[in-house]
Amino acid sequence: MLRKDTGVLHLCLIFFSIPFILFGQYSSKDISYFQKSGAVLLESNSHLFEGKRIGIVSHASALSHGRLDNKLNRLDTNGFQNPIHTVDRFIDNNWNVIKVFSPEHGFRSDAPAGEVISDDIDYKTGLPIISLYGKNKKPSVEDLEDLDILVFDLQDVGVRFYTYISTLSLVMEACAENGKGLIVLDRPNPFSSVVSGPILDTSYSSFVGMHPVPLLYGLTIGEYAKMVKGEGWIQNSEILDLTVLKIPFFEREISVNPIPPSPNLPNLNSILLYPSLCLFEGCPVSVGRGTDYPFEVIGAPWYKDKTFVFTPKKNSGSKYPKFEKQICYGDDLRNSAKISMGFNIDYILEYFDAWSRLTPEVSQKSTNKIFFSKFFDKLAGSDVLRKQVEKGLNASEISQSWEKDLKDFKENIRDKYILYSVD
Known part of the structure; x- marks a missing residue:
């Protein structure tokens, strides 16, 4: 724990593996x-x-x-x-x-x-x-x-x-x-x-x-x-x-x-990408757990059209990372201009499309023939998003399907509990 009379952040002694952090840092x-x-x-x-x-x-x-x-x-x-x-x-x-x-x-x-x-x-x-x-x-x-x-x-x-x-x-x-x-x-x-x-x-x-x-x-x-x-x-x-x-x-x-707040969200970039990438936890795609840049990269062993590669390995933030010790081909988003302040469905659409074009032999070996697990629906909050993607709707059509419900939520629920000014 941290004591104010020492000048040293003792909190790190129990919270972190590094030996000390000075307040001046x-x-x-x-x-x-x-x-x-x-x-x-x-x-x-x-x-x-x-x-x-x-x-x-x-x-x-x-x-x-x-x-x-x-x-x-x-x-x-x-x-x-x-x-x-x-x-x-x-x-x-x-x-x-x-x-x-x-x-x-x-x-x-x-x-x-x-x-x-x-x-x-x-x-x-x-x-x-x-x-x-x-x-x-x-x-x-x-x-x-x-x-x-x-x-x-x-x-x-x-x-x-x-x-x-x-x-x-x-x-x-x-x-x-x-x-x-x-x-x-x-x-x-x-x-x-x-x-x-x-x-x-x-x-x-x-x-x-x-x-x-x-x-x-x-x-x-x-x-x-x-x-x-x-x-x-x-x-x-x-x-x-x-x-x-x-x-x-x-x-x-x-x-x-x-x-x-947790080991796999180490910086602002990973947090901004988290809403869009976390749905991959229910798909045969790695979000970089087991690397030094979790939630800043995505990829899979089967996506060999990609040139960026990474290899998940067991570390303090992930004891059993998806695709452990396998080369994953995908995207490095650490300096991406695509990051938005919202939920971006484009990543899911791209990877589902790529998976759908795999030969049956490759998809069966790499993904057990299933792209979306039941956990995807839990993360998405229903089976609607999965069915929209499988049906072939584009990003605009999918996002438009939420607009009325989002408007109702903002006006009839969220606005009642605002403690700070909103734009």
């Missing part, structure tokens, strides 16, 4: 990002925490810098001048933290996607860490019985199948069922202004998409929490005691946390 842009968190308002809302038994849902990216009052005036010039983790911030304020809860990828944000996370103990504070991506994805009655409130501080990316909003929904439901207050510390995400892609059909609800929202829903995680409660998408939503501490000075600008 953060740029002014990084520091500016850490100031845009609901956590900087904690001290001016101390009445929410004093005398309470507290649990915190958090991970490595939950750093903040400085402290403000509720009128957004700086409280002093000395408090928290170095980035500090939310758990340490609570401890330094002498608030009674009982335990920590961790999401997918773990408290250290270093576990590969889908890996089961076990309960643990934080070596520095001795606090128990309860996994919400292990035997349970929802806090149990026993987990909450010695708590009065939960604080939620996860760095989301604003994409429906990124599982932190599913964790949020289950935490909200558990708090409602057990009479516990929930305080969400809001944070920016790069897609908070973008509404794009197909809306989930709730018959396809899963942990990679629980609610009837677009693939990109255009909300911060605090706004999303208000929407889940307001729309009654969890049981007992009407009795949930929900507080959102807003992001100061936030104007929905594109920004990214200097500490990656």
Whole structure:
């Protein structure tokens, strides 16, 4: 954990494999990002925490810098001048933290996607860490019985199948069922202004998409929490005691946390490509897991018309990468001009077309004759997109099929929960 009196970011000792990171290595842009968190308002809302038994849902990216009052005036010039983790911030304020809860990828944000996370103990504070991506994805009655409130501080990316909003929904439901207050510390995400892609059909609800929202829903995680409660998408939503501490000075600008929220989204470029490329997780196409540039390349052993190649290998971010040790032919998107601030179906259309032109012998050997798995439909939120692609619709026809539903979502649902100005 991070202690403000050392001058060294001890957080990295448990969160990262590198030996240390000095505060001075953060740029002014990084520091500016850490100031845009609901956590900087904690001290001016101390009445929410004093005398309470507290649990915190958090991970490595939950750093903040400085402290403000509720009128957004700086409280002093000395408090928290170095980035500090939310758990340490609570401890330094002498608030009674009982335990920590961790999401997918773990408290250290270093576990590969889908890996089961076990309960643990934080070596520095001795606090128990309860996994919400292990035997349970929802806090149990026993987990909450010695708590009065939960604080939620996860760095989301604003994409429906990124599982932190599913964790949020289950935490909200558990708090409602057990009479516990929930305080969400809001944070920016790069897609908070973008509404794009197909809306989930709730018959396809899963942990990679629980609610009837677009693939990109255009909300911060605090706004999303208000929407889940307001729309009654969890049981007992009407009795949930929900507080959102807003992001100061936030104007929905594109920004990214200097500490990656998960190991395979290491930079802004990978996050911007993630909504469009993640659907390939349900296809015989690699998204670069097992390389140094996950979600910045795509390819497959069967696409030999391509000249760019990469070879996935087991690494810390992927223990069992797709096409491990096989040469994949595909596209390097690290400097691509095609990246857009939305959902781009062109990649799926191109690769499906190329796969469809394979000879039966090659397709059977390379892909088991199936391009779209059932997981593709889960990620897409229904079987509609798959059927549109298989039918031969072009990108314009597919995107036009979403427009009415997206308009209805924005006007009848999203707009009710906006906390920050929109264009």
